[in-house]
Amino acid sequence: MLLQLRNIFKWVQQGGQRVFLLKDINLEVQEGEFISIMGPSGSGKSTLLNVIGMLDTFDEGEYDFLSESVHTLKEKYRSNLYKEYIGFVFQSYHLLDDLTVEENLEMPLLYKNIKGSERKALVADMLDRFNIVGKKDLFPAQLSGGQQQLVGVARALIGKPKLILADEPTGNLNSQQSEEIMQLFKKLNEEEGVTIIQVTHSEKNAEYGSRIINLLDGRKI
């Protein structure tokens, strides 16, 4: 088992009342799964994804990731954990505007303290695999949305994560670009066994996954 959420609650105080963002979420994810989280706006999809990605905290419940209990870990260990095992893909790509494609890909490796020669090799591999060698010296602003997201996925993959978390990865793309990204996810999941959890609005994209989780008002339905 890759991760397990048990009775997760998350809330904010608003005018003396608790407004629940997540309510009693229980979830088990096995390695190699491809899960789509769906639900209307404000149902807590992204919050759940961020909790899983350890970018956000929760108020109650337990969370085990690779049999480490995340809720008891300190911030520093938590970030070590996710930098080792989790890659993020964002709706608006979130590449660093001041760095070239190549440099953007290299960045996660820097934070993992990987040696220069090895970094070069890994980046070259990734460029090759995604067919973007010719674009390595361009800045994000010089790429189309689909190409940027391709780089975003490549960056998420370069650290060889066990889990990819994608928050509406195709939300800013046209249908053809969406198709390409989803095909890529499917391939990664099937051929390399990378576990993927995506948040999506689109039924069509959700179909790529092996399991769909529906949320409404912070609750699993």
Place this chain on the structure above:
Amino acid sequence: MFKNYLKIAWRNLLKNKGYTIINVGGLALGMAVTLIIGLWIQDELTYNSYFKNKDSIAQVFQSQTFNGETGTGPAIPRPLEKALRDGYSDNFKHLIMCSWTNDHYLKYGDKSISRPGNYMQQAGPELFGLNIIKGEKDGLREINSIMLSQSTADALFGSEDPIGKTVTVSNEHKLNVSAVYSDIPVNNSFNDTEFIIPWEKYLAVNEWIKNAEDSWGNNSFQMFVELADNTTIEQVTDRIKNVKKDLNEDTAQFNPQIFLFPMKDWYLRSSFENGKQEGGRIKYVWLFGIIGAFVLLLACINFMNLSTARSEKRGKEVGIRKSIGSQRGQLIYQFLSESFIVVLFAFIVAILLVLLSLNGFNDLSRKEIVFPWGNGLFWGASLIFILFTALLAGSYPALYLSSFKPVDVLKGTFKTGKYAGLPRKILVVVQFTVSVAFIIGTVIVMQQINFAKNRPVGYDKEGLIQIPTFSQDFNGKYDLMRTEFIGSGAVVEMSTSSSPTTRIWSNRGGFVWDGKPEGFQEDLAWTEVSPEYAKSLNLKIVEGRDFSRDFASDSLGILINETAKKYLGMENPIGQFLRDDDEEDPNPPLKIIGVVQDMITQSPYEPVKQGVYVYDRHDNASYYNMRLNPNESATQNITTIENVFKEHFPDIPFEYDFIDGEYGEKFASEERIGTLSGVFTALAILISCLGLFGLTSFVAEQRKKEIGVRKVLGASIFNVWNMLSKDFLKLVVISCFIAVPIAYFIMNGWLQEYPYRIILKWWIFALAMMGAMLVTIATVSFQAIKAARANPVKSLRTE
């Protein structure tokens, strides 16, 4: 990793050029000011460090009390030398008598120049550790010898070897050059000493000095000592403090206290208030140090403010980096190294600015500061300075930016809270508080200087020159020369005096007069003048009459000034006598024939001293004072005078000074301080405005959408301008109210040092506040109007 940070930092700088110019430019300006002030302070603190033994050298000082007022100074009587040599010689390695530094004529062949120099006892050159380039180390051994500074030797001898050649001093004494020493640097108390002649010669050629051997009351000499190894200044002072009081009854009533004044204090801590050492120039070192620190602080505040203002843009980067696995420490490290790069870059620009402005600054401050390229200490200090500035300027953005939560910034829901701008506002308030205080301080300093400048001097200083007459050649020739000069048409009236018009060189006491209070210890400024003195200066006679050559008895007459009339307590001074209180061998009594208007001879900030003008019976004055012909040009007059002068004194170099120029010297120090603080204030304001400018542009951008919505709803340009400017103006108003009391307190304290001073008026403060507000409005408006005029459709579409 560091390389990656470098890259990001560099590209960031290039991408936001406007921001970079404001940030780097502001910081560089601040650093340049701090660097220059640092160099200035360094120069001040190393004053006299040319002398290797500076820690063990001291000058012998004396405090005496007249009528309850204690005066302190370096003038000591000759018998003190014998007393110290006889009783205390093991306290000193060396002890030398020394004359004041005076101008003398030096002549070799047909070359004649005027240079300042001293008479010293034999051990002088060794005590001060002069660097002998040529000739004898012990150059004062022979009575008829003279040591020259290198520049003096060059001026007299050119390429000839000066050693052994004969120089004629004061047109009468033939002395052999025994040695040449390196020029003493500018930041040294002996910078003016261009030659040294043996003390014995001084005694041999001046009767009055020889006669002063046993005169404890004639305080006309200087004495320097080098301490013996096993003792300290305090110990020796303790031993010798009562030596004069114990040995001489006559002067004991003035409670003379002898003490050693260490060389390290000569320059910076040379003020004495009622016998106690009370600071001195060191206060300016502190003042400029504080200004420098503040200017740097202002520049750092800009850096912090602009960096945090831009944080929303960098926020995304923080979020991405955190989600990829960066830890907070790494982000802090990244932002600090970025800050370091910017500071380093600014430092390089600052050095360029310093190099460009150093000459101008040297002119302003009368220094000869050179850039210390080869000084390891300087570079070490600079590195610490850079690191410190980087830390100071970068720490707030580093800590602030790195604390962002990735989820918040990435989701785009990140909003700086209601109080997120508060630290920024506080920093702006600090900046403007400092700037407004600077403005007020500068205005008050300038006002005080102008106030003293506009004070009536009591005589007409325009068109008046003085010519020094230090040589025996002038003796007895006054009447002849007066006829010649006036006859030439260039001079309408002339006179002689024993001290320059703008100084008091001599003070006397020991008189008796009718109605003198019991035990009164008088102290009168004493100037010997020719009968035409008042006429040539246009000095008004307020009572009685001027000297007249028609009355032979006037040779024992005196004029007193108005202050002296009050001081002596005379209702009707005319016809009264000042008698010598020496009963055995009295000088003839002096009859007061007139009262003249007070004239400023000392500090223009102090009340005029009580003084008497005595008929010069010996025709042995130090200066000719000449009233130039107002119908001719000054240059024409000077040429005519020079021709007459050369005809009669061919061997003496012709020198003259305009009195108004000499008088202007009295303001030089305050004016320098005023100009410098004016310049620094302007820079401080400029830096603050740069910051404000940058900040407004960010706020305008931040509120772009809001401005767009408001405009769509019907806001006018004025409404938007008003909205954006108001916030900043509020901050500046707060700053004013903090700055005014602080500035009032400090400047009021400063003014207390000047007995003749301005009264602080409310409008000075109002003016400074108005000025600050106007500058703020001007700075803010540029961006505010630009933002207000932008097309709302564009700004709304971007979302």
